[in-house]
Amino acid sequence: MAKKFRSDDISADPLRLLWLGQMHPFSPFRRSVAFLVMNVSACWLLAALAIKGIITSYKNDIFFVAECLQTCNLMFHGIGKFVNLFLHRDNLKKLLKNRSKFWKIDDFQSEEIYQELSEITSTVKKGLRYYYCGVVVVMLLFDLQPFATGSLPSGCYVPEGWFKSLTVMTWLLSLSFLNGVQGMDGFFCSISISIVIQFKMLTHRFKNMRLFHNESERKMWKELKELVDYHNFLTSYCKLLNTIFASIFLLQFLVSIISASVSIFIFMQPGAWSNRIKFILYYLAVVAETSFYCVPAEIIVNSASEIGYAVSELDWYKIRINQIKKCFVIILARTQRTMVFTGYGLVNMNLQTFVVYVKTVFSFYTYINSVRKIEK
Template sequence: MTANFLLSTVMICCMLKLPICQPKIVEELEILKTYRRKAVFVGAGDLLLCFITLVMQLIAPLAQGIRTRSLPYSIWLPYSTEPILNYILTYIVLTLMAIIGMPMTVASDCTISGLMMVTCSQLEILQFRLARLNTRSDVKECVQHHNIISKFAGEIGKIFGAAVFVHFLLSMLNICSVIYVVSKAESKSGLIISALFLLCMLIQLLLYCWNGNEVFLRSQAVTHTAMDSTSWVILPQEMKKAFLLIMARSQKPMHMKAGGILDLSLSTYMMILKTSYSAFNLLQQVSNK
């Protein structure tokens, strides 16, 4: 699965290796650099937060004392952890699983959100070029560039949409359960760890929804730029038709979807939070009876 994930990522990234997608002047290069810095900052921040949460989860049981036989995660085991050897081996296995799994989770989140940032950067470059049309070749390149961006965004949805949809469903359940655990936490360490874990999940969901929303807004900006451009008026009739094709296609903004069902947008993010909180209230009412 990991190999297919990496192969798919490489394949769609090769779509943007075409000369038409590469920056031609300093301003376009600066656009790419801005999004690159943003992607690095977001990825580093997400990794740091997850790393802090992981460290807290792993050292909290040790802080309670080895006699309590507390584990980093609550799991069912077919054997007792009362023997010291069983406890140590179980603790080591859980630690290794967490150390391996955390970077993989962060990598997948940052890869998908990073690809959406790439889409935004290409849309902004296209918008920059549309505002400065001069020749017939400029219009032709803009039409081809817009087609490539649309195909690129569509491939992201086809390859990763199902995985993101499952991630969203599981996150709603996790957010609900973690909020419940936070409300029932008796120790400060348990409260802090649960709060950090909740923050990690909220930020990971926000990465998808925020960047999906940015793709939508950028595609709308391309539409407005195409309509407001005055350069197309002086173009030959053949090129006007090509330019109208851009405006017609850009009338339908790009929507990044999870499984072809949920739009990756800030409204979806708020819907997930509201649904999780409603489920938490129901769970709390049932537990109080």
């Protein structure tokens, strides 16, 4: 089951990456544990060496300190996502299994809705593939640094005789980051768009619901119950998704602010262009990652709210059957509850948070730059 990936599935490419990195929820448990231990151990080692680099260089090399800080940030980012993937294996299995209950686009006869949803699916799949191709290119540029500049891809203290070993370790770790970190980012984006498609199909069903026809009350009630049950299913599915990714939301927000701030600070300072380009690539990668969480979450919330608008446009209040009329009132009341994707209530994933993140990055950069000028 885990080895089969449907070509028409939006999540196929992210799930392939997770499978290759042994971080897929259906991967053999022992192999997942072994890869988790290796990845986390490598991240902790590089983080420890980066901390030592900060301690030994903070008085005479502010740029190397910034590189080491970036390395710490990157390693803790990886540790958080690797551990979260492992701890939520069971919930992720449930999430993937429940996708079998999703409605199929091909089952909808309306040419308009079919064309719209097919375009969304195709666009997202292409977008994810372009994203992964870009990540591979950036990863290769970073991994070639030992040959181009004689330094590690990630700045840290290098004990004597450790350079070659650390270089190989960073190469292997970059593959784990591609499979695990970027794989998880792509998975959230793809599964979110799948949910958006389901909400759009549900909205379409509500819009085209026939309230006044010659069919029996029982048939009308059956159709309404099916739609309500499916709305409840999608709501529960979103809650499960939020449970799995709550810690990632908080981690992504904190890591992205620190990483982007340091990246902009280094890029704006005079120095070697190879180093400045490396940090602007860091910045672009972090912006892309953060958008992979904020934008899909915002689209889900908007798509869920469209159901309320669709129901309100129906002439349900003209129905003489009180039981069905009360059911519509309950549906309207439930759709008024705003769906929220949040990191333990501390940060919400939406476009407003993304704007705050961008503003905070530049505010933090201005603060660091002003402190540096004062010290001069």
